[in-house]
Amino acid sequence: MAEDTTKTVTTIILILAFLGMMIFVAMKAKKNRENMLEKHQPKVAGDDELEGGARHPQRFDEPDEEALEEMAKLLEEESDEEA
Numbered sequence: 001m002a003e004d005t006t007k008t009v010t011t012i013i014l015i016l017a018f019l020g021m022m023i024f025v026a027m028k029a030k031k032n033r034e035n036m037l038e039k040h041q042p043k044v045a046g047d048d049e050l051e052g053g054a055r056h057p058q059r060f061d062e063p064d065e066e067a068l069e070e071m072a073k074l075l076e077e078e079s080d081e082e083a
Contacts, residue, residue, distance in 0.1 A: 054060065063071070
């Protein structure tokens with residue numbers, strides 16, 4: 001009789017532990033899914049923040065000769081197309 005009681009109590013404890021683990025896993029999966037959906041939803045213009053920048057932003061303060069020549073060439077082509 002004591003042996004049957006021990007088996008029954010052990011079985012009940014194992015079933016409760018199993019159910020507890022299943023609930024924990026289900027809750028964790030739901031939370032992970034919600035986090036994943038939140039992180040990977042489409043960005044709305046202006047809401048996303050771009051990281052990074054130019055390595056040497058001061059280089060762009062003053063254009064070099066090559067950039068000035070290229071700009072003059074582009075402006076010349078544009079004025080030719082308008083005429």
